[in-house]
Amino acid sequence: KAGVTQTPRYLIKTRGQQVTLSCSPISGHRSVSWYQQTPGQGLQFLFEYFSETQRNKGNFPGRFSGRQFSNSRSEMNVSTLELGDSALYLCASSLEAGRFTTGELFFGEGSRLTVL
Amino acid sequence: DQQVKQNSPSLSVQEGRISILNCDYTNSMFDYFLWYKKYPAEGPTFLISISSIKDKNEDGRFTVFLNKSAKHLSLHIVPSQPGDSAVYFCAASVGGTASKLTFGTGTRLQVTL
Numbered sequence: 001k002a003g004v005t006q007t008p009r010y011l012i013k014t015r016g017q018q019v020t021l022s023c024s025p026i027s028g029h030r031s032v033s034w035y036q037q038t039p040g041q042g043l044q045f046l047f048e049y050f051s052e053t054q055r056n057k058g059n060f061p062g063r064f065s066g067r068q069f070s071n072s073r074s075e076m077n078v079s080t081l082e083l084g085d086s087a088l089y090l091c092a093s094s095l096e097a098g099r100f101t102t103g104e105l106f107f108g109e110g111s112r113l114t115v116l
Numbered sequence: 117d118q119q120v121k122q123n124s125p126s127l128s129v130q131e132g133r134i135s136i137l138n139c140d141y142t143n144s145m146f147d148y149f150l151w152y153k154k155y156p157a158e159g160p161t162f163l164i165s166i167s168s169i170k171d172k173n174e175d176g177r178f179t180v181f182l183n184k185s186a187k188h189l190s191l192h193i194v195p196s197q198p199g200d201s202a203v204y205f206c207a208a209s210v211g212g213t214a215s216k217l218t219f220g221t222g223t224r225l226q227v228t229l
Contacts, residue, residue: 004159033215042221043160043205056216090159094214105152105214107159 002026004108006091012114018079021111025072025093031055032074033105034066037088046089049074050096078113086115119143120208122220129227135193137223139206142187146208150217151180151191154203163204164191167212196227 005024013019025032033056034046045058049068066076072093078085089112092105121140129135137151147168152160166173166180166189173180179192193200203224207217 031215033217035217035219040221043207043217043219045216045218048215058216092159104162105160105217107152107161109157109159 004091004093004106006089006108006111008111009109010112010114012116013081014116015081015083017081018077019081019113020075020077021089021091021113023074023076023091023093023108025074025091026106029093029095029106030072031094031096032068032072033092033094034074034076035090035092036060037090037110038086043090046076081115083115086113088112117142118221119146120206120218120220122204122206122223124223125221126224126226129196129225131198131227131229132195135191135196135200135225135227137191137193137204137206137225139189139191139220140187141189141208143208143210143218144187145210146218148209148212148214149180149182149189150207150209150214151178152205152207152219153200154205154222160205165214193225196225198227198229201225201227 031050033048035043037043048056063079068074088110090110092107150165151163154160182189203222205222206220
């Protein structure tokens with residue numbers, strides 16, 4: 001089956017602009033999470049959506065937002081871009097399961113954002 | 117404040133030998149721990165996990181050990197193969213699921229011939 005698809009794969013923006021990234025989860029997966037990867041910080045959790053509701057949120061400013069649609073596809077938006085927002089943004093989907101029954105987040109290849 | 121730490125940015129091991137990757141954590145609320153592997157230009161892929169009620173979990177060549185009193189876990193790869201060369205991330209969560217993972221900064225493993 002098809003994996004997690006993220007678009008666009010690469011993009012360049014300038015400071016002050018806004019950007020929208022898209023993520024299509026694996027068919028049947030209803031949970032979608034977003035992570036930011038930077039060289040010094042590793043992967044940092046942005047937010048998680050389940051059935052169109054934000055279930056968890058990381059420690060990022062309000063410029064970072066997201067949403068999930070009824071078909072489980074998700075988008076994240078970053079407004080008023082700053083140089084420090086340059087990063088690889090990774091989306092991951094998973095099946096809903098109980099405690100300790102799964103460890104699998106299926107990650108996409110990421111969207112690499114460069115802010116100039 | 118880095119709650120999950122991988123203090124070795126890189127590790128080089130000969131093919132056939134054991135690779136040991138280490139991870140320390142500070143948050144005592146973490147109860148589920150995972151290892152992911154990442155190749156360049158690909159997203160991370162899940163390797164193995166362990167819950168806080170266990171101290172060891174094995175899957176083929178991969179074994180994860182958890183020492184709760186020391187807040188330390190390690191991933192052992194035996195025997196190491198060239199295809200294991202990748203960046204390995206340790207991750208942890210509260211609540212026993214893969215939600216809201218806190219990742220370490222990764223260790224780059226190189227397996228040499």
